[in-house]
Amino acid sequence: MKLITAIIPEEKLDEVREALIEAEIERITVARVSGHGRQQEIVVQRGKKVVPNLIPKVQITIACNDEFEDITVDTIVRTARHGEGAVGDGKIFVQDLKECVRIRTGERGGQAI
């Protein structure tokens, strides 16, 4: 099992989510997060340029069985990218997932996903 965490631009959420649903990845968790990478966003406030040190992004977390790893990652990369790719398009982290438990039934492992 894998745990896939993707940090994507806010405006791409709908597109990514629709594509994931189309690829039959229907179980996801979404959160608003702030952070910084290489992207710098300059904001003008009352005529003064301000560089906020934290930029809002959306974080998607998906737990899946191994065979779904590639399609999930590929779908997110394809839909979250701006055109040919731009700084700020985000990152995807993939980790091995030790255990998964469905609270309702107590099932464990791959079938609980």
Added chain:
Amino acid sequence: MTWKRTLGCVAAFGVGFPLLAQGSGPVNDSGATAWMLTSTTLVLLMVPGLAMFYGGLVRTKNVLGTMMHSFAAMAVVGVLWAVLGYALSFGPNVLGGLIGWSRGLVLLRSIDHTILPAGVPEYAFAMFQGKFAIITPALIAGAVAERISFRGWVVFITLWVIFVYCPLCHWVWASDGYFYNLGAKGAIDFAGGTVVHISSGVAGLALALFLGARHGYPKTAMAPNNLTFTLIGAGLLWVGWFGFNAGSSIASNLDTARALTVTQVAAATGALTWVLIETIRDDKPTSLGMASGILAGLVVITPAAGVVQVGGAMALAAIASCCCFGMILLKNRLGYDDSLDAFGIHGTGGIVGALGLTFFIRDSWWAEAAAKAPGWGILSQLKVQVFAVGSTIVFSVCMTLLIAFLVEKFVGLRVNEAVEKTGLDHEIHGERAYGLNNLN
């Protein structure tokens, strides 16, 4: 100046007063003036109220963009009205009565010393009317929220106020206007059922159809981001509406108190009815339903506040809530994107009020009407109301589409898809509504 000018919206209360020459004119009535200044302030309070009402209903990414539509109206029309809006609306007939005009009223120069026969400085009347001109275009924004460009909006409301609002205002409220002189005692529009609510409601519908639906509508759920805002906004609108309706008597007397009373009763009845419908139908009284019902009640009583009594106000408000609720269900079935139901509530409620009031007019009004035109009855008045409502709808829809077409062609009216997806706040204004979502 020797021409006559009406002192407001009082088609129901008799003829316009002659405006007397400076110096020998009427004396200031401090009571009436104090109430008119208060009303003017209250009506302005409705605009930030509307901004909050609409701002709470859109998605998180469009909050500031949506609130800016209302604030832009305050800024744009605030200037426009003083420069030429008042002259176009309350100047004497020109172009065969299509509109008013008086050069002296440009920049309000000729009213510097004027006290109206009602005992109110004309400045107070002009500013009071100016607030109506601000809120009317701001109402339209609800129909086209989340997809109209700021630049296009500013140009649109400028043209719309000049070519739609000012003529309508002149027809209904100037003493030489078309509708003011229809039938026995004129078409009844106490505080702006036709001028404000029907004209903006149908303009919103026309503009929404012209622009097309938001990306993803109706498939994607577009839930309100903050109903707390919406409730506060509805509350501010309710409070401000006392200035809007009771101030429209341009006096501080019995008529004022009558208008204030039916306004209060109608808002409460509208809210109660809407929540009751929801409870019976879906088992859940919602806060959005409460806010919508308040608005439906307030809208419907606007044209009627001068002629109906408490029972009539309750009946009209209950009918309005049912009709507006039905219209929103119908919208969902037909699939057009009147995003925040500007037509569903203001258009529908305004039409119900302007026509329905005929059946609830107080007896003393009928007696006065019969004295002027023997045999004047419900049917004759209904004809006048239907004519006023019909003309308003046709005029507003045609002119709105024409203006929208021109603005789309020369300035651009709808934002592109990328801006719409990211949101108006960030893309157009470079800001975000909620700091909490960004830890900076």
